[in-house]
Structure formats: structure tokens, C-alpha cells
Amino acid sequence: MTLLRGRGYASVNYPTGMNLGGDPSQALIHATTMGGFVVSLSSVDLGQGLKTVVAQCAAETLGMPMENVIIDTADTDTGPHCMGTFASRGTHRVGNAVIMAAREAREVMLDVAAEELEVDAGDLETDGTGYVRLKGSPETKIHISEVALAAHFKQGKSISGRGIYLKERNYPVPETGEMDPDSCQAHACTVAEVEVDDETGVVTVLSLHNTYEIGRALNPGMVAQQIEGGAWMGVSHAIFESTEPYYPASRDHGPVDFSEYLMPGPAEIPVQTSVILERPASNGPFGAKGIGEMTANAPIPAIANAIFDACGVRLTTMPFTPESVLRGIDARRDDALSA
Amino acid sequence: MRIVNLKVNGVGQAFLARPETTLLLALREQLGLTGAKRGCAQGACGSCTVLLDGEPVVSCLVPAATVDGADIATVEGLADGEKLSDVQQAFLDGFATQCGFCTPGMIMSAEALLDRNPNPTRDEVNEAISGNVCRCTGYEPIVSAILDAAERRREGAKL
Amino acid sequence: MLTEVHVPEDVPAAVSLVAAGATIIGGGTSVMPSLNDYGSPPTELVSLRRAGLAGVNIDGTTVTIGATTTLSQIEHEPRLEILNPVVRSIASVPVRNLATVGGNLFVPQPHGDLAVALVALNARAFVLGGLDDPAAALDGPASASNGPAGLLGGDGARTEVSVEELTGARTAGLVAAVVFELPAPGSFKYLKAARRRYNSASLVTVAATITESGGVVTGARVALGGVSNRVVRARAVEEALIGRPLDAATVQAAARAGLAELSPADDAYASAWYRRRVFPVHLRRALLGH
Numbered sequence: 001m002t003l004l005r006g007r008g009y010a011s012v013n014y015p016t017g018m019n020l021g022g023d024p025s026q027a028l029i030h031a032t033t034m035g036g037f038v039v040s041l042s043s044v045d046l047g048q049g050l051k052t053v054v055a056q057c058a059a060e061t062l063g064m065p066m067e068n069v070i071i072d073t074a075d076t077d078t079g080p081h082c083m084g085t086f087a088s089r090g091t092h093r094v095g096n097a098v099i100m101a102a103r104e105a106r107e108v109m110l111d112v113a114a115e116e117l118e119v120d121a122g123d124l125e126t127d128g129t130g131y132v133r134l135k136g137s138p139e140t141k142i143h144i145s146e147v148a149l150a151a152h153f154k155q156g157k158s159i160s161g162r163g164i165y166l167k168e169r170n171y172p173v174p175e176t177g178e179m180d181p182d183s184c185q186a187h188a189c190t191v192a193e194v195e196v197d198d199e200t201g202v203v204t205v206l207s208l209h210n211t212y213e214i215g216r217a218l219n220p221g222m223v224a225q226q227i228e229g230g231a232w233m234g235v236s237h238a239i240f241e242s243t244e245p246y247y248p249a250s251r252d253h254g255p256v257d258f259s260e261y262l263m264p265g266p267a268e269i270p271v272q273t274s275v276i277l278e279r280p281a282s283n284g285p286f287g288a289k290g291i292g293e294m295t296a297n298a299p300i301p302a303i304a305n306a307i308f309d310a311c312g313v314r315l316t317t318m319p320f321t322p323e324s325v326l327r328g329i330d331a332r333r334d335d336a337l338s339a
Numbered sequence: 340m341r342i343v344n345l346k347v348n349g350v351g352q353a354f355l356a357r358p359e360t361t362l363l364l365a366l367r368e369q370l371g372l373t374g375a376k377r378g379c380a381q382g383a384c385g386s387c388t389v390l391l392d393g394e395p396v397v398s399c400l401v402p403a404a405t406v407d408g409a410d411i412a413t414v415e416g417l418a419d420g421e422k423l424s425d426v427q428q429a430f431l432d433g434f435a436t437q438c439g440f441c442t443p444g445m446i447m448s449a450e451a452l453l454d455r456n457p458n459p460t461r462d463e464v465n466e467a468i469s470g471n472v473c474r475c476t477g478y479e480p481i482v483s484a485i486l487d488a489a490e491r492r493r494e495g496a497k498l
Numbered sequence: 499m500l501t502e503v504h505v506p507e508d509v510p511a512a513v514s515l516v517a518a519g520a521t522i523i524g525g526g527t528s529v530m531p532s533l534n535d536y537g538s539p540p541t542e543l544v545s546l547r548r549a550g551l552a553g554v555n556i557d558g559t560t561v562t563i564g565a566t567t568t569l570s571q572i573e574h575e576p577r578l579e580i581l582n583p584v585v586r587s588i589a590s591v592p593v594r595n596l597a598t599v600g601g602n603l604f605v606p607q608p609h610g611d612l613a614v615a616l617v618a619l620n621a622r623a624f625v626l627g628g629l630d631d632p633a634a635a636l637d638g639p640a641s642a643s644n645g646p647a648g649l650l651g652g653d654g655a656r657t658e659v660s661v662e663e664l665t666g667a668r669t670a671g672l673v674a675a676v677v678f679e680l681p682a683p684g685s686f687k688y689l690k691a692a693r694r695r696y697n698s699a700s701l702v703t704v705a706a707t708i709t710e711s712g713g714v715v716t717g718a719r720v721a722l723g724g725v726s727n728r729v730v731r732a733r734a735v736e737e738a739l740i741g742r743p744l745d746a747a748t749v750q751a752a753a754r755a756g757l758a759e760l761s762p763a764d765d766a767y768a769s770a771w772y773r774r775r776v777f778p779v780h781l782r783r784a785l786l787g788h
Contacts, residue, residue: 001779001788046438047437047438047439047440047475048437048438049437199776199779200691200776200779200780221434225434225437225475225476225480228476228477228479229437229474229475229476229477230477231477232476232477232478233474233477240693242766255766256766257381257531258379258381258383258384259379259381259382259383259531260699260765260766260767261766262693262694262698262766262767263472263474264694265465265469265478265694265695265696265697266464266465266468266469266478266481266482267462267465267466267469267694267695267696268694268695269477269478269479272477272479321768321772322693322768322772322776323768323769323771323772323775326772326775326776357500358500358501358502358503358543359499359500359533359536361530361534380531380534380535381531381534382527382530382531382592382593382596385590385592388592391595394570394595395591395592395595396592396595396596397527397592397593397596399530399534400525400526400527400530400531400534400593400596401526401530401596402500402503402523402526402530402543402545404503404505404545405503405505405523405526405545405547405548406547407505448591448592451591465695465696466586466591466696467591469590469591469694469695469696469697470589470590470591470592470593470697471590471592
């Protein structure tokens with residue numbers, strides 16, 4: 001038995017958002033009586049952390065602490081329209097819409113504060129801890145709770161804002177075929193190291209080294225998790241899962257229920273590193289691009305290339321099962337013998 | 340239909356169980372403890388993991404009628420007021436959760452592991468959570484958090 | 499759908515419920531997944547959780563394990579170190595805390611790795627209520643009060659059958675315990691090839707008790723899992739080993755002989771082709787350790 005080592009890499013460009021018939025998302029922000037800021041969306045957080053990133057965008061733009069921001073993903077029947085969270089569009093579209101709404105709300109907030117402090121709104125700033133204060137004279141300040149109370153019960157003003165981001169529909173130029181279907185592109189490269197057991201065809205993914213260029217990492221911890229969690233999914237597709245179009249019905253020997261559906265467990269995970277590069281997108285929220293879907297992509301061909309490097313077997317159909325590797329090794333041995 | 344008595348997180352509870360009422364459904368629907376999740380109903384995903392007489396089990400496979408009188412521990416019973424358990428705090432500090440669906444089951448498996456083995460190796464942690472499927476994190480932050488929790492528990496025991 | 503869950507408090511009650519047609523549930527890990535989809539016909543369960551059939555008794559080298567002893571209880575039993583790698587190769591911790599020894603005898607291939615090991619250990623099973631005669635009642639003073647050892651006392655009508663015979667048949671009775679002799683140290687070999695390190699069904703399971711003397715194999719009991727619709731007692735492999743030194747050449751020849759005894763199927767874990775192809779590799783790794 002020999003354990004053959006191999007290394008391979010693959011890179012990917014991935015678009016942020018889609019063309020559709022135009023791709024919009026809306027956001028509405030209003031302050032509560034006590035200085036909380038409710039961001040109303042129809043965008044769904046399915047566990048990917050959109051609510052966190054969007055709260056960061058709102059807090060940053062308003063100049064208020066994260067704790068003051070309440071994300072309400074409401075009801076798609078009644079909330080402001082969002083196309084949905086797919087196509088890696090969430091951070092980009094919804095983030096931009098929230099920033100636009102937060103800008104308008106901030107203007108009203110500063111106007112109310114200016115009237116309370118009897119100064120010019122243009123001379124005010126926020127300190128990020130919840131206070132609006134006079135530039136150069138930080139002792140002249142007012143807490144957002146006081147601002148909100150004044151707006152509601154003295155001045156009769158609604159501290160609120162409206163935002164929308166639309167990627168307009170784009171048509172190809174008939175003569176050249178060029179078009180602008182997505183807002184920006186993120187990039188990634190993964191280097192995979194594998195070990196192949198030449199007697200059983202079993203492939204072990206030893207390590208994955210990832211580099212991602214994503215415009216701006218609004219939340220670096222979440223970006224790293226998306227990279228490495230997504231890479232696990234890539235390993236799962238590459239080595240274990242049967243993701244064929246007719247799954248799960250009508251298969252001769254595929255999994256028919258969950259308990260037979262193979263995915264790598266904690267003992268199968270590779271060592272991973274990830275490096276984040278930032279080349280801000282001019283149309284992204286604080287320059288951010290999307291990273292939601294692309295993270296399973298590069299690891300898969302990287303693993304295929306690593307398998308080829310290890311044992312000379314070129315596989316083009318997933319999953320790269322021990323059987324497909326072993327048949328490839330057998331064929332190469334037979335070819336070598338008959339040559 | 341029968342009445343089943345359980346001690347859940349230290350509190351005596353009684354509820355009506357149909358023949359098809361599993362321990363999981365009893366906890367979620369009768370007792371409002373929704374930490375344990377309905378995942379696969381086949382015992383394969385582990386999101387329903389709770390402790391039965393101190394041992395982790397997949398509660399979706401346990402007919403409630405068969406465990407009358409048992410001692411059940413769920414994730415809701417771990418914190419002491421505002422103070423999270425070592426495992427919970429380590430998960431929080433180590434960013435060991437994304438969508439959160441596997442998390443209660445993972446935490447219960449981890450608590451049981453550390454109750455039995457205060458100084459587990461990485462491989463022993465892998466084995467202990469091999470019945471809990473996670474689709475989001477790729478497991479590494481979870482394994483690290485459990486090893487971190489083990490260290491916190493050992494430090495706490497020294498004081 | 500479930501119409502009733504009985505939880506008898508003793509063995510005679512359990513046996514009559516089984517005789518009346520109720521479906522046995524040990525840990526539920528085999529029975530509950532299909533019942534949980536609510537698509538099954540009306541089913542009455544008899545749970546063995548309280549029937550007093552759990553426990554390990556070791557008398558000299560004779561091991562008696564009650565049928566409802568869980569796989570975890572075996573894992574944590576220091577006197578049963580020999581079975582530790584076997585039970586840890588099965589499923590996951592929260593499943594092993596429910597799954598029973600008795601259940602593992604009847605779960606379909608490619609599961610049932612403990613059954614494979616028990617066949618290699620020449621284990622016997624005690625069946626109450628009879629294999630062929632569902633009406634046979636339990637007589638005599640046998641009771642569950644002493645745990646599994648108590649089942650072997652008294653004149654209770656029970657049938658003793660080899661685990662090997664049992665795993666290929668459907669029984670109308672109730673398995674109460676399994677019994678085997680602890681093998682000589684170092685003679686029991688076990689390997690389970692699977693798709694994952696933990697928590698996967700078998701591709702090929704090899705369990706063997708091999709005795710050697712004077713540089714050659716003097717005794718061999720080899721059982722295989724994952725390679726047929728039942729546990730395979732690999733007699734051709736055994737014959738090819740006996741009288742020869744336990745080395746790579748012998749094992750290779752034994753594997754070739756054993757291929758004829760395999761009838762593997764395609765399933766979600768591997769194809770029949772693959773199982774046949776790697777059987778010689780795993781037989782060698784199990785018997786020689788490399």
C-alpha cells in the first residue's frame with residue numbers, strides 16, 4: 001500500500017447579484033421613541049448572517065452603536081420589497097439600500113439634535129457611543145434617547161429614512177455580445193493537498209489554503225467562516241455527496257434517505273487557512289462584494305487536480321468516490337502493463 | 340394515551356403522550372423546550388440530542404412512554420441565570436455557530452463528553468460529535484470551542 | 499402508525515406480548531426511523547427497556563451479555579475491551595446510547611457489525627418463546643431478577659442457537675442474551691472499512707478469531723459483513739488459512755478463495771464491484787495489521 005500525495009489548485013471569479021428584470025432591494029429605517037433604530041426588510045437571514053452585516057452598515061452610517069440597531073426582517077407580504085437572498089446579492093444590494101436609508105435618517109436625526117442644542121446641523125457629529133455632539137466642543141452633546149424623545153414629543157419629526165438599490169436590467173450589445181450582468185466580481189483561489197490510498201482509492205483531503213478577494217470584509221470573522229464552512233461543502237461535494245439532477249429518486253444505488261447521505265464528519269476535515277484581500281468595489285456597501293455562494297467552488301477542482309497530481313487519475317464527475325479513483329488507478333496500471 | 344412523568348432540567352414535569360409521541364416531540368410541543376430540533380427523524384443528524392439519565396441520545400427515536408421517570412437535560416437548563424456554562428461560553432467566544440440549528444445538540448454532546456472525560460484529545464472530540472451534523476461551520480470552530488471549554492472546566496476545577 | 503407502546507416490567511410479560519405479535523423495540527434505532535414517517539401500517543410496540551434484560555456477567559472466560567445491553571454499556575465495560583473497537587465502529591455516541599446488542603443481531607446489512615464479531619467469536623444466543631413455535635410459553639422459575647445470568651438458571655423453555663444461524667433467519671421468539679468464550683489474547687482481529695472514520699455503515703467488515711501454533715494457523719473462524727445480505731461465515735477463507743503460516747501469500751490465496759462466498763450489493767456506500775475489489779485488501783489488513 002502506498003499513500004500518494006498530490007497538490008492542485010483552482011481559481012474562480014464569482015459575480016455579485018444577477019441581471020433578472022432589474023434587481024432591487026428596499027430598506028426602511030425609523031427611530032423608536034427611545035433611540036433604537038428599526039431597519040425593516042423583507043430580506044431573509046437563513047443563517048448566513050445578513051442581519052448582522054446589515055446592522056453593521058446601519059450602525060456605521062448612523063454613527064450609532066450596534067446595540068441600538070434592530071433588524072426586522074418582517075413579512076414579505078407587507079415589508080419593503082427585496083428580490084431575495086440568493087446570487088450572493090444580500091450584502092451588496094441590501095447593504096446599499098440600508099446605507100441609503102440610514103443616510104436620510106441620520107440627516108433628520110442631526111436636524112432634531114441641532115434644534116435641541118441650538119446649533120447648526122452641519123457642526124454636529126456622532127461619537128459612535130450614542131451621542132450627537134458639537135464638533136470641537138464635545139461637552140455640548142445630547143444622547144440619542146433624548147433626540148428621539150424630542151423628535152416624537154416636542155418637534156413632531158419622524159427620524160426615518162428610505163433606501164433602495166437597483167441593479168438596472170442590462171441588455172447585451174448585439175454586435176459584440178458585451179453586457180454588464182452583475183455588479184462586481186469577487187475572486188478566489190484554493191490550493192488543495194490530498195493523499196490517495198492506492199489500494200482502496202480512498203482520498204483524504206489534508207489541507208486547503210484559500211485566498212479570497214472580496215472588495216471589503218465587513219465582518220472578517222464571518223467571512224473567514226463562510227470561506228472555511230463553504231470549503232467543507234466543497235470537500236463534501238467532491239468526495240462524498242451525490243448531487244445528481246435526479247437525486248434521490250430513480251437511482252440504482254444512491255442514497256434514498258438522510259441517514260445514507262454521506263457527508264464528511266469532523267474527523268475528515270482538512271487543515272485550512274484563509275487570507276482575505278480587499279480591492280473595494282465602487283458600487284459595493286463600503287466597497288463590499290458578495291461571498292455567499294462561491295466558497296464551495298474552487299476547492300472542488302483543486303481537489304480534482306490534486307488527485308491527478310497524486311496518482312495520475314483525471315476525474316471529471318463528482319463525487320470522486322474511492323471506486324472511481326481505484327478504477328482509474330487500475331486502468332493506468334493495465335495501460336502501463338500492456339504498453 | 341398515557342401520562343408520562345419526567346424530570347426535565349431538574350424540574351418535575353408531567354404530560355400526555357400518544358403512542359407516537361417521541362421524547363423530542365414531548366419536549367418541543369408539550370413542554371415548550373424548542374432547543375432540541377426536528378431534523379431528520381432518523382437519528383442521523385443529531386439536532387435532537389438531549390441527555391437521558393446523563394447520556395446523550397437522539398430523542399427523535401425515543402418513544403416518550405418508554406422513559407417514564409427519567410432525568411432529562413436540555414440546552415435550556417445549562418445556564419445558571421445569566422451565567423452560561425463553560426461549553427456555551429466557549430461556543431460564543433469561539434464563534435462556533437452560524438445558523439445555530441446544530442448548536443443545541445452539539446452543546447449537549449460536548450457537555451456529556453466533558454462530564455465523562457475532562458481532558459479529551461481532538462480525536463475524542465471528533466468521535467463525541469460524529470453524530471451531530473453541521474452544514475455551516477465545517478466543524479473546526481466547534482472542535483476548537485469544545486477543547487477550549489475543556490480547558491476552562493479544568494481551570495475552574497482548580498480554583 | 500403506532501397504536502400502542504407497551505413497556506412490560508418483566509420477561510414473561512415481554513415474551514407474551516411478542517408472541518401476540520407486537521413488534522420488539524430495543525433502542526429504537528432500527529425501528530423508529532420508519533415509524534417516524536407515520537406511513538407504516540398500524541403497529542404495536544413492545545419496549546424491552548424495563549424488562550430486565552440488560553447487563554454483563556463474566557464467569558471465568560464465559561461472557562453473558564443481556565440482549566438489551568446498549569452498545570455504549572459495552573464500550574464502557576472494562577472487562578469487554580475486546581469488543582471496544584467493534585462497538586466504537588458502529589454509528590455515533592447518541593445512537594450507541596440507545597442501540598442494543600439484541601437489535602444489532604437483526605439490523606440489515608451493511609449494518610450489524612457487532613453480529614459479525616459475535617459470529618467470529620462463536621457466540622450463542624438464548625431465545626425465549628422458541629424459534630419455530632411462537633406459541634411456546636416460558637415455563638419454570640427463570641426470571642429477570644438476576645439480570646442475564648438469571649436467565650440461564652431454572653428450567654425456562656428457551657432455545658439456544660448460534661448467532662450465526664440466528665442472523666440469517668427471522669425469529670419468532672425473543673433473544674434474551676448472547677454468550678461467548680473470551681478468546682486467547684491477541685487472537686481476535688477486527689477491521690471495518692467504511693466511508694468515514696466515524697459513523698458510517700460498512701463497506702467490508704472482517705472479524706476473525708485466529709489461533710496459531712508452531713508457526714501455522716491451527717484454528718480460524720472468519721466472519722464478514724457488508725458483503726452480502728447477511729453475515730457471511732467465510733469457510734473457504736478459513737480452510738485456506740488452516741495449516742499455513744499467517745503471512746501475505748496465505749492471506750492473498752485465502753482472499754481469492756473467499757471471493758466466491760461474497761454476494762455484495764450496490765448501496766449508498768459502495769457498489770458490489772468495489773466491495774469485491776477491496777475485500778482482499780481489507781482481509782489482509784485485518785489479519786496481518788497492514
